[in-house]
Structures are given as structure tokens and as C-alpha cells.
Amino acid sequence: MTALFGFELKATDGEARTGVISTPRGEVRTPAFMPVGTAATVKAMLPENVRATGADILLGNTYHLMLRPTAERIARLGGLHRFMNWERPILTDSGGFQVMSLAGLRKLSEEGVTFKSHIDGSKHELTPERSMEIQQLLGSDIVMCFDECPALPASDEEVARAMRLSMRWAARSKEAFGDRPGHALFGIMQGGVNPELREESAQALKEIGFDGYAIGGLAVGEGQEAMFGVLDYSPGFLPQDKPRYLMGVGKPDDIVGAVKRGVDMMDCVLPSRSGRTGQVFTRHGQLNIKNARHQDDPRPLDEECTCPACRNYSRAYLHHVYRSQEIISSMLLTWHNLHYYQQIMEGMRQAIAQGRFAEWEAAFHKGREAGDIEPL
Helix, strand or coil, rough: CCCCCCEEEEEEEEEEEEEEECCCEEEEEEEEEECCCCCCCCCCCCCCHHHCCCCCCEEECCHHHHHCCCCHHHCCCCCCCHCCCCCCCCCECCCCHHHCCCCCCEEEECCCCEECCCCCCEEEEECCHHHHHHHHHHCCEEEECCCCCCCCCCCHHHHHHHHHHHHHHHHHHHHCCCCCCCCCCEEEEEECHHHHHHHHHHHHHHCCCCCCCECCCCCCCCCCHHHHHHCCCHHHHHHCCCEECCCCCCCCCHHHHHHHHHCCCCEEEEHHHHHCCCCCEEEEEEEEECHHHHCCEEEECCCCCCCCHHHHHCCCHHHHHCCCCCCCHHHHHHHHHHHHHHHHHHHHHHHHCCCHHHHHHHHHHHHHHCCCCCCC
């Protein structure tokens, strides 16, 4: 555990980049997709199965873990890696987003946020200092600054106010984080869909200095076109030699579009959540396993996919277990979706390294436009 945190850019193709993030707990190949392990578990998956899909790193949710089982308890039990049996890198978010989206009766001040737990109504306070303390107790490898993430659409005045507060909180986060060799702190750029505010935010973060930089405040209701609009210029405001992390994204075409525009890391609940609701992502787009067209179909979801759901089970079986609300349905469909997402990442890493990203991207979109295979 002596190695320090680092990032090496291996190749670029247009704005798209591939490289390696080094941590004491292992390397993360970029572009990287991080499955979300909200409450110290990727739902319906064993950690070794998540690793088998090709994931190098997981995301843990500070907000959920601080409420239950508490960060202090996890620390007493040896830290989050041991607690959840995942010895590879973990990134924890700061709790800011969940406070926006889940907490009832939140009260915002310069100091931080007080809110009521969505679990039992108990009162809590989250400040930059407390967020850093919680993430240190959890023992995550990559720590996120505490920020305020306003839902879009919002007025420029509101976005500017939230961004400037987040920048003051970023400075406090850096101060509270202190010197932790082998652990990294990422700043979070805010500014909504306003280029001037994005640039102001990036400048403030660079002056503070971070190990990596996140593009926050997207995937909060602005739509893909607006998101890509921001990604056309935002990565350029950030240092070339540090990883760039787009938070909370996304659908397969969102991910490909983000990587095309210079993003290195992403996370999203979509592949795992969709797996539990019968939504399946394949090379041919999206399908819904609950549809009756699958009930007599002996073919796999995707004949080229090597995940256990495709290797060993028919669409008819997957339709049956979904309809019967069997737990194996969530397991197999989540595994498939996560596997497919990691296949996309691996495909992009190879294409960027070989200088043929545009060709790979065209084939990706062509396959999805074709739609699912014809019913029998």
C-alpha cells in the first residue's frame, strides 16, 4: 500500500482519451464506468461478479452510508473495502447530490446543509468538514468535495450562487482533507449550462488544486443535447493531466458522447436499476424482457455477449423469471447490463489507443439504430 495516486494519459483520438489511474488498491483503466454500490452493495450482484464484468472501481454513496449503518460503524469494522468485500478502488461521492434529491426539509447555509433522513426523519448536518471526515472513516480511495448541486432548469443567478458556494466549500473540503498519501480528492465543477460560470468554477478549482476534476450539475434534467453542449467546452477548462469525471451519466449513448468529448470516468445506477425493472441494454439498443414477444424465444438476449445471462439462458427463461418475480431475474439482467457497459468501455479504450474512435462510434450507433432482432 505504498504506491501513490496518479494518472497517466496513454493515447488520445480527437478529444477522446485513454489512460490509467493508479491507486494503492489497483489500477483503473480509463475511460472507466463505475457501477454504483449505493449501500455498500451493487444490488443483486456479488463483488466478484461485478469484477468479472470488467469493473475496476466502484462508487459508494456517502449519504446512504452515513445514515445506515453509519461511517463510524464501518470504520470500526475495518473500512468500506473490507466491509463490502471489494479490495479494489472505491470512489465515494460527497453526499451533496442525495441531499438535493432525497432529503426532506433541507436547510442550506454557508456552513453546510441540515436535513431530515429519508429513512427515519432524524436530523443531520453535512458540512464540507463532516463530509471529508465521513469519507475518511469509510476509507475510500477517491474522495469528492462537498458541493451543492441545483436541479435544472434554474436561473443563472441561482446557478451562480450555488456554484460560488460550492467553490467556497471546495476550498474547505481541501483544507479538511489534509495530507493523505495514496488517497485522492476531486474537485467538482459546477455552473449549469452557462459557459462563463463553468469557466469561473474551473478556474477556482484549479487555483485550489485537486488530484482530479469532476463535471457536476449535469444529468439533472437538462437533456442530452444541453449536456453535450456543456461537454463540448467544459473539459477544455480542466487540466489535461488530471482525470475528468462526469457524475451520474448515463445511458450508453450518453457515455459514448461524453468520452468523445474528453471525459475519463462516469458512474450511473442505470444498468443495475434497469436490470431490476426488466430493461435490457444490448448492441441492438434497448429491450423490455417483460414483453410477451420473448415468452417462446429460445435465443439469448445477444448471441455475441459472453455474460452468464446470454451464455446460459434463453429470452423465454428470462421473461419467465422476471414475470414470476424471481430474484435470479435481477441477478442475471443486472449482470448482463453491467457486462454490456464494460464492453462499451473496453471497446472505446481499444479504439482510442488504435486511433479509430470515429469508426468504432459509427458502428456503435449503427448497431443500436438497427433495433432488437426480429421476433420469431
